[in-house]
Amino acid sequence: MQSSKVLLSVATAGTVMFAPSFVAAPSVRVEPMVLSKSADNYASPVTATTRVFSVRAHTSVGGNVKQSPKAVAMAKLEMLRSLGPGWDGPGSLPLDDSSSRQYLEFLSKVMDTRTNDAEPLLTDEGLIRLEWRSNGFSYSAEIGPDSLYMCALAPRATDDDDEELNHYDLDRLLRFFERGELR
Amino acid sequence: MTGDVADPRVVGDRILDGKEILRRVVPSAKSKAGVPANGAFFPSPDRRQESLAEPAIEAFMPGGPKSRDNGGLSTHREWKSPREAYLDFVTPDRPAIGTWGVMVSECEGQNLPTYDDGGIGERPKSHATVWFPDVSDQSRTKGRRVYERIGLELCSAALSRECLYRPDSEAL
Numbered sequence: 001m002q003s004s005k006v007l008l009s010v011a012t013a014g015t016v017m018f019a020p021s022f023v024a025a026p027s028v029r030v031e032p033m034v035l036s037k038s039a040d041n042y043a044s045p046v047t048a049t050t051r052v053f054s055v056r057a058h059t060s061v062g063g064n065v066k067q068s069p070k071a072v073a074m075a076k077l078e079m080l081r082s083l084g085p086g087w088d089g090p091g092s093l094p095l096d097d098s099s100s101r102q103y104l105e106f107l108s109k110v111m112d113t114r115t116n117d118a119e120p121l122l123t124d125e126g127l128i129r130l131e132w133r134s135n136g137f138s139y140s141a142e143i144g145p146d147s148l149y150m151c152a153l154a155p156r157a158t159d160d161d162d163e164e165l166n167h168y169d170l171d172r173l174l175r176f177f178e179r180g181e182l183r
Numbered sequence: 184m185t186g187d188v189a190d191p192r193v194v195g196d197r198i199l200d201g202k203e204i205l206r207r208v209v210p211s212a213k214s215k216a217g218v219p220a221n222g223a224f225f226p227s228p229d230r231r232q233e234s235l236a237e238p239a240i241e242a243f244m245p246g247g248p249k250s251r252d253n254g255g256l257s258t259h260r261e262w263k264s265p266r267e268a269y270l271d272f273v274t275p276d277r278p279a280i281g282t283w284g285v286m287v288s289e290c291e292g293q294n295l296p297t298y299d300d301g302g303i304g305e306r307p308k309s310h311a312t313v314w315f316p317d318v319s320d321q322s323r324t325k326g327r328r329v330y331e332r333i334g335l336e337l338c339s340a341a342l343s344r345e346c347l348y349r350p351d352s353e354a355l
Contacts (some may be wrong), residue, residue, distance in 0.1 A: 079278075080212055087277055088210045089257070121220050122212035124227045131220045138335050140221065151331045162328045 069115035093126035098145035195300030201288030205258035225334030255312040263309035265348035281349040283341040
């Protein structure tokens with residue numbers, strides 16, 4: 001019963017509403033969120049049901065349930081949007097609107113085969129962060145309202161490299177994401 | 184007892200048992216597909232330079248221009264169970280996926296001292312801090328890259344011993 005309640009709550013919270021055209025009407029299944037704490041520690045029940053620990057989105061194709069990576073990324077972004085100040089303790093900031101918009105623009109240009117790598121994370125400063133691995137490298141990027149940080153950690157630490165721009169540059173981010181090019 | 188006098192950030196007693204496994208609760212927003220991301224294992228980087236337009240994190244850092252956590256990664260001592268650490272952290276407004284562990288010796292291997300600072304200030308009694316290097320004398324990107332590398336190493340170590348506690352089994 002409780003899982004059904006969560007499903008309705010998140011669906012009406014706008015996960016699908018915010019999905020761009022490339023997401024084929026996903027249904028959203030939300031996984032565990034129930035906590036064994038006393039009720040007086042909770043916000044209102046309505047608020048509580050919109051807070052999720054992990055989100056998986058699926059599309060139904062010909063009766064088979066098939067996961068849509070972009071729907072997953074969108075559902076994750078919605079979860080990040082739902083977080084308020086203090087989501088990671090004192091001082092952690094909610095998602096910055098500009099960072100969120102720039103991430104959406106980025107996501108719309110990411111090939112389907114790479115969407116899993118583009119799952120959004122949130123920094124304590126309220127910025128979207130990406131992390132992915134490829135060919136022994138660990139890559140990360142942070143999208144600021146007017147900044148872009150890109151880092152490539154190599155198999156040997158002495159070969160690590162990074163770049164920080166004092167403006168946001170979608171083309172540079174895409175080049176880094178697709179080809180690992182920092183400059 | 185105070186901590187390392189060479190580092191004014193540090194308070195508390197140094198943890199000497201290299202085999203102790205510190206508990207790190209991972210927020211949902213710092214995980215990918217239910218697995219902790221590197222970003223869950225390093226504190227906020229230094230935000231000294233004001234030339235880059237970023238959120239005013241400095242507003243949350245009384246007494247200095249550095250980030251709010253000042254280079255310290257919050258964990259719990261081993262005597263705190265992974266489940267208790269998780270339940271202490273999580274609320275409807277602070278979702279988390281579970282508790283992972285990093286060994287004191289793994290931190291020391293990255294030149295990160297660990298200190299028991301439980302009960303000091305507003306820290307809970309079981310609190311321990313993993314102190315990342317003070318990079319204020321380095322260029323912004325170099326210092327940040329150091330944090331990224333350490334985060335990767337600690338995350339890899341934590342993932343190698345798998346999750347210590349997940350709420351899944353009692354969730355629904």
